[in-house]
Amino acid sequence: MTDRNADPSAAPVGDRRTVRQSLEEYGRGVAGGLLFSLPFLYTMEIWWSGFQTQPAHLLAYMAVTFLLLLGYNRFAGMRRDANLLEVCIDSVEEMGIGLLLAALVLFLIDQITTEMTAIEIMGKIVVESMTIAVGVSVGTAQLGASGADAKTGLEADEARSADSAANDASGAAQPPPSTIGQLVLAFCGAILFASNVAPTDEIFEIGMAASALKLLGLSALSLLVGAIALFFSDFRGAEAHVRRGGLFAVLFALITSYCAALLAAGLMLWFFQRFEDMPLMIAVAQVIVLAFPAMLGASAGRLLIQ
Amino acid sequence: MSKIEKNWLEWSVFVISLALVVSVLSYLSYQALFAKSTPPVLVVELGSAQRQNGYYELPVTVHNRGSQTAEAVQIEVRLTKPDDTHEQAGFEIQFMPPRSSRRGVVTFEADPRTAERLSGRALGYQAP
Numbered sequence: 258m259t260d261r262n263a264d265p266s267a268a269p270v271g272d273r274r275t276v277r278q279s280l281e282e283y284g285r286g287v288a289g290g291l292l293f294s295l296p297f298l299y300t301m302e303i304w305w306s307g308f309q310t311q312p313a314h315l316l317a318y319m320a321v322t323f324l325l326l327l328g329y330n331r332f333a334g335m336r337r338d339a340n341l342l343e344v345c346i347d348s349v350e351e352m353g354i355g356l357l358l359a360a361l362v363l364f365l366i367d368q369i370t371t372e373m374t375a376i377e378i379m380g381k382i383v384v385e386s387m388t389i390a391v392g393v394s395v396g397t398a399q400l401g402a403s404g405a406d407a408k409t410g411l412e413a414d415e416a417r418s419a420d421s422a423a424n425d426a427s428g429a430a431q432p433p434p435s436t437i438g439q440l441v442l443a444f445c446g447a448i449l450f451a452s453n454v455a456p457t458d459e460i461f462e463i464g465m466a467a468s469a470l471k472l473l474g475l476s477a478l479s480l481l482v483g484a485i486a487l488f489f490s491d492f493r494g495a496e497a498h499v500r501r502g503g504l505f506a507v508l509f510a511l512i513t514s515y516c517a518a519l520l521a522a523g524l525m526l527w528f529f530q531r532f533e534d535m536p537l538m539i540a541v542a543q544v545i546v547l548a549f550p551a552m553l554g555a556s557a558g559r560l561l562i563q
Numbered sequence: 564m565s566k567i568e569k570n571w572l573e574w575s576v577f578v579i580s581l582a583l584v585v586s587v588l589s590y591l592s593y594q595a596l597f598a599k600s601t602p603p604v605l606v607v608e609l610g611s612a613q614r615q616n617g618y619y620e621l622p623v624t625v626h627n628r629g630s631q632t633a634e635a636v637q638i639e640v641r642l643t644k645p646d647d648t649h650e651q652a653g654f655e656i657q658f659m660p661p662r663s664s665r666r667g668v669v670t671f672e673a674d675p676r677t678a679e680r681l682s683g684r685a686l687g688y689q690a691p
Binding site for chain 1: 579584592663
């Protein structure tokens, strides 16, 4: 696949990559960015939210995305010896690529024209680019090559914690290693999946019409699907990351995943101003409706994305 | 802390990205801090009429001079004929982003060029 594996003179771990290798990496990032966010780019509600959103809101959105990127790059990124500075650099690059891709696609689908004002164009680009940036980050780490040198941050963590676990007799009673890392990945996956549907009117429609009993059912289905994805299927990583530690760890992982999903859903809905002038019941209903795709993303985030 | 190794391509991608992100951030911060938030101000501008398939077409340009978006804007143009009867025509604009302009067309049976009075306004809009 990549000549990194075929060519013995290729740069060893931690050294400078060749231009060709970087190009491959950016290529994967661009493909991933578009793959995950194309539904987002083709949705009217998102173009509209670009100019309906206040600048301060957009700034907060960028800040949250940057934190997400930092978290993702730290725990699942491509870089082996990821120190904070490198993680920051990667995150800035992903945001930049996201901005460029968003501007290009929006221009080609005629959503940026010369008649529009700067703030309208800027709003659209920013809203679209943040999902693309997360997609770029996931694409870079996930698509294609994972050679021996592609040890992710999480695996490096586990190697470290495995050493410490050997000295620790009460290891079984503790939560599984790198709980924070797992949570960050669950949250990233939830945001990535939920963002594609969060701004659509359908979430509101469903939230308004669904009865409390059906919402409870939806919530139960979310948990069930999450449980299947996390524990019973053959997803890559399920064995290593979740099953150890018995029933408590199993429940712990399920509940924290659903919490991440609910939080992601709430955050997205708040950003797209779906809570304004809304009775509490409908606000909660919307969160539960959106938490279903978010839970799928969260489960996948824990297992697939790494 | 290990030294950061990057080739020229990675450095250029980083520098361009940093420039982009910083300029977007400063633009948004500027807007957030200094741009006043004024409600939509809708101005209707009428063009000159053209005869078209037996009726008259009148181009209309609507401007939003405020800094908030107006939704579901209803535009109405009212034509007063010399015999003091009225004719109305209008259209709806789904969204008027801040400081944007949208174009539309209204049609009349009477000739707007010989009308007694011709006036256009936004009947109403949904608040952002």
